[in-house]
Amino acid sequence: MILRLFLRAAAALAASLVLSLPSAPAFAQAPPAKPAQAEICDACHGPNGNAVLPENPSLAGQTWRYIYIELKDFSEGRRTDPVMTPISKVLSRDEMIALGNWYAAQKPATNQFKADSAKVDAGRKVSDAVLCPMCHGGGFVGQNEVPRVAGQYPEYIRKQLQDFKARRRTNDAGNMTSVAHSLSDSDIENLSHYIANLN
DSSP states (O other), X not given: OHHHHHHHHHHHHHHHHHHHSOXXXXXXXXXXXXXXXXXXXXXXXXXXXXXXXXXXXXXXXXXXXXXXXXXXXXXXXXXOOTTHXXXXXXXXXXXXXXXXXXXXXXXXXXXXXXXXXXXXXXXXXXXXXXXXXXXXXXXXOOBTTBOOOTTOOHHHXXXXXXXXXXXXXXXXXXXXXXXXXXXXXHHHHHHHHHHHTOO
């Protein structure tokens, strides 16, 4: 009798657990709709987050958390830019998150940059020496608040590394500042070719 009651209780518990599971996994959900606020981003970052101008970063495939944090930093003054600062100041928290989610769902395009093979090889060695993949992930695809930089144009990569080295950009708790401080100009040039070549 006790065994029968135990089996019934176990069966009821199992049934309730099955019914409480999500009806579909997260990856089967429909992709997010393009936020209205993204229309103003198109001019610099491209209609689907793939920038055409080499000075601007592509946002397609970027981690949503990185995009959210950077927008928040621009809006609160921890990072400054004559274009991004005023734009970010009018965005709500929910709008920032929606933008991050939408860009994260877009497919990164292959850039048209023709990298110098010697600089690519030299940049790979610099990357290994300073352990870039430890934070940016294998293939530099990013993770959480650490950005995807694979396939960004070298002009953008070069400027960010130079800004970190010169402490013109300091909104990452000093992580990149400490790394960039040890890089020579040739290291930065070689890294920009290596990372841009990671399409």
